[in-house]
Amino acid sequence: MDGYKHRIMDSLLEKKLQAKGAVLIEGPKWCGKTTTAEEIAASKILLARTDVKNNFKSLLEIDTDVALSGDTPMLIDEWQTVPKLWDAVRYTVDHRRKMGQFILTGSAVPDKEAEEEREHSGTGRFAWLTMRPMTxxxxxxxxxxxxxxxxxxxxxxxxxxxxxxxxxxxxxxxxxxxxxxxGLPEEAALEQAFDYYDAVTKEDITKVDGVKRASERVQRLMRAYARHQGTQASIATLKDDLKNNDTATLDEDTISSYLEALRKIFVVxxxxxxxxxxxxxxxxxxxxxxxxxxxxxxxxxxxxxxxxxxxxxxxxxxxxxxxxxxxxxxxxxxxxxxxxxxxxxxxxxxxxxxxxxxxxxxxxxxxxxxxxxxxxxxxxxxxxxxxxxxxxxxxxxxxxxxxxxxxxxxxxxxxxxxxxxxxxxxx
Structure with missing residues (x-):
């Protein structure tokens, strides 16, 4: 891909594909997971598009072999939006008995319901990699x-x-x-982090598990978390910070659930x-x-x-x-x-x-x-x-x-x- 900046993940991904049938790359949105995977993938399915996802889900239920018949390694982006995919990929890896068949990328950990749909853990078939923003x-x-x-x-x-x-x-x-x-002009470059923050607080944190959370509450908690970054601040400390710095506070159970949601989308x-x-x-x-x-x-x-x-x-x-x-x-x-x-x-x-x-x-x-x-x-x-x-x-x-x-x-x-x-x- 023209203009691609090489990532440390590149060589790690190649090594994992040589040793396992499928590799799962997890990490925050916008950190470059899909772009990096596209550099090595021979075919791809991008499930972020609703029409692609719906069509793929239907095909997966009708004929798994056809749905996963693309050239290998095959990239499936945002795989966690189709929970049945995990077992289908595992079955296909077992059936083909070859390494380097699939690259799955995801910017959220599957919710509890999706986890319960899995029949197998993936041990021995999958390798895991965590991708972070650029160094x-x-x-x-x-x-x-x-x-x-x-x-x-x-x-x-x-x-x-x-x-x-x-x-x-x-x-x-x-x-x-x-x-x-x-590489963007300074003002435009700085704007990207604010856009990311807005996306997390207004949309992404609800998508992770379907639980509706008020964006202003998420923002208040992220501000408190930012003030205590680099410390071992307890949930009680974060609650006190919210009490001292904002007009309303959150109880400890709510803070814990919000932080767990932020972990699931790799924000914290x-x-x-x-x-x-x-x-x-x-x-x-x-x-x-x-x-x-x-x-x-x-x-x-x-x-x-x-x-x-x-x-x-x-x-x-x-x-x-x-x-x-x-x-x-x-x-x-x-x-x-x-x-x-x-x-x-x-x-x-x-x-x-x-x-x-x-x-x-x-x-x-x-x-x-x-x-x-x-x-x-x-x-x-x-x-x-x-x-x-x-x-x-x-x-x-x-x-x-x-x-x-x-x-x-x-x-x-x-x-x-x-x-x-x-x-x-x-x-």
Missing amino acids: LFESGESNGKVSLGNLFTTPGKILEKNELKLQDIAFLICRGGWPMAV EDMPAWNPNLRSKTAIRTADTRYFVDPSIATAALGLGPADLMNDLKTMGFFFEAMCVRDLRVFAEALNGKVYHYRDKSGLECDAVVHLRNGQYGLIEVKLGGETLINEGVEILTSLAKQIDTTRMKAPAFKMILTATGEYAYRRPEDGIYIVPIGCLKQ
Whole structure:
């Protein structure tokens, strides 16, 4: 496809298709799932169109083999709108006994009724992939001179130049990683996140499970969630925030149900707690950390633009952390890893721990930049590393301060900690 920006997902999808009969790509709408799948698909059925969906449902009931007879791999977009499709694809994969037959994409988790219609789980036939909005490397803003993967395999000295300034970062936080926004004039690019926010609150959150929810209530909750992004705020805390900042409040059951709906359409993606082996008996906090799948959702919910962030650097720091978490999640998945958050009862906190399947892990603190904040990050990383019991688990593969600014990415000679601007990082 002309103008297609290559995604980290491309190679992951190819590998999964070689190993399974069907691959399911899930993620928020507008993040590029269909476009990426179309790059490799030999045929496609786009069920977002009502006429196509109705015709396909009828054909599926009459003759499954004919309905799924397209060239392979066959892309079926928004598959969850036809619940019977799951078992039909599973049956076809079993019958053909070949890999790489289907790519299913969906921007919502099937509702409970659809789940109950399934006869089989798909284990052994399906592979799952999560797609998120673009990282700065994928959208072309990061030069990719520093590889996260290389820090695990071949750590050593680095010295790479960073081109992004603080004003650039403020814009990129608010623009988000939406593929359709990349390359647009600034005003039009910033508008995409507001359009996404409007679509979520006025339409998408009802479609997910058929439960009618007032858009203004969803908006109030998303504003409260945005104010607590990057924290382990409880449902009770969100309720108190709503009470203090809005004319009406929501009860805890309603907040929980709304958040579950937002998870089902991949708007929020909380971060689990990391549980390492420690030398001491320090109690580790196990609550998840609150994040939107893209930082621009939070800025849109609060009505903020780049200038607002530049005028409030403390607030900008929270949203910058959310952008770093988005990119780290994409990079970690490509490395067979996951991203966690660490916090203990003493208040020691590490913004991100990238933990790979092979047991290696890296400790990462996120800071806007500047000597004072970097030194704070160094102290945190050093304190946490000292607490880890390396007789029971590996020592950290690396320690890194991920920054918004700074002329260079480099490794500190005195302690080996990497200082890496986000504008230099790739998977």
